[in-house]
Amino acid sequence: DTAVSQTPKYLVTQMGNDKSIKCEQNLGHDTMYWYKQDSKKFLKIMFSYNNKELIINETVPNRFSPKSPDKAHLNLHINSLELGDSAVYFCASSQGSGQGKGEQYFGPGTRLTVT
Amino acid sequence: AQSVTQPDIHITVSEGASLELRCNYSYGATPYLFWYVQSPGQGLQLLLKYFSGDTLVQGIKGFEAEFKRSQSSFNLRKPSVHWSDAAEYFCAVGAREKLTFGTGTRLTIIP
Numbered sequence: 001d002t003a004v005s006q007t008p009k010y011l012v013t014q015m016g017n018d019k020s021i022k023c024e025q026n027l028g029h030d031t032m033y034w035y036k037q038d039s040k041k042f043l044k045i046m047f048s049y050n051n052k053e054l055i056i057n058e059t060v061p062n063r064f065s066p067k068s069p070d071k072a073h074l075n076l077h078i079n080s081l082e083l084g085d086s087a088v089y090f091c092a093s094s095q096g097s098g099q100g101k102g103e104q105y106f107g108p109g110t111r112l113t114v115t
Numbered sequence: 116a117q118s119v120t121q122p123d124i125h126i127t128v129s130e131g132a133s134l135e136l137r138c139n140y141s142y143g144a145t146p147y148l149f150w151y152v153q154s155p156g157q158g159l160q161l162l163l164k165y166f167s168g169d170t171l172v173q174g175i176k177g178f179e180a181e182f183k184r185s186q187s188s189f190n191l192r193k194p195s196v197h198w199s200d201a202a203e204y205f206c207a208v209g210a211r212e213k214l215t216f217g218t219g220t221r222l223t224i225i226p
Contacts, residue, residue: 004158041203043159043216056213090158103149104214106158 003027004107006091012113013081021076021110023091031055032074033104034066035090043090049074078112086114117142117210121217129225130198136191136220138206147209148189150180153219154202162204165189176200198224 004025013019025032033056034046047066048056054066063079078085088109094102118141128134140146147166151159163174170182180191189206201224206217 041153041219041221043205043219045213045215048213092159102209103161103164106151106160108158109156 004091004093004105006089006107006110008110009108010111010113012115014115015081015083017081018077018079019081019112020078021089021091021112023074023076023107025072025091025093025105025107027093027095027105029093029095029105030071031094031102032068032071033092033094034074034076035092035106037088037090037109039087047074047076081112081114083114086112088112117146117208117215119206119208119215119217121204121206121220123220124218125221125223127223127225128196131195134191134193134196134200134222136204136206136222138189138191138217139187140189140206140208141187142208142210144210145184148180148182149207149209149214150174150178150189150191151205151207151216152176152202153205159205162191196222196224198226200224 007022031050033048037043046060049068052068065077068074088111090109091107092104094104120139149164150162153159162178163172165172165182173179203219205219207214
């Protein structure tokens with residue numbers, strides 16, 4: 001009965017490769033997010049989708065492309081991976097518009113290591 | 116733009132002692148405020164939130180936080196910590212469709 005799940009949990013790959021991280025939530029929420037947590041634990045939002053529509057797109061390289069096939073899923077595809085992409089990526093979801101108010105539920109994270 | 120400052124990078128307390136983690140925010144209007152906890156290797160779990168009303172809010176695991184508008188603060192407290200409270204704690208402010216997190220405070224518990 002996991003609320004927000006991510007796959008894979010660990011991802012080790014070489015520079016230049018393309019990889020995807022998948023996220024699914026079974027909470028019935030209509031908004032989903034991707035966050036990046038760097039090695040110093042700093043957590044920063046990357047994208048937010050509401051009902052499959054992109055509503056937040058922070059300053060993220062074009063190599064990162066989110067895709068939301070339905071409101072329960074938000075995947076993150078990364079092209080031409082670089083060393084600096086190594087981080088933990090968290091998916092989250094919340095309910096309702098005004099996402100600053102809605103409490104967000106986080107997945108367990110995907111640790112991406114680029115070698 | 117909103118911002119959050121957690122001035123303490125690392126705090127060490129003895130088991131059974133009281134705890135206060137500091138959080139200061141910057142935002143032009145009344146913010147929505149949150150505390151999250153991240154155990155090692157885990158995702159973030161919501162401890163408590165403040166939207167409006169009573170400025171002292173209760174959360175899970177015996178935590179509470181007090182919103183002080185005059186000080187732009189939302190400090191987290193617990194009267195008696197347990198070894199299982201060792202984790203990273205994040206304060207966040209919600210505004211303009213997104214959450215902005217502080218840099219976190221790492222809590223270490225000593226026996």
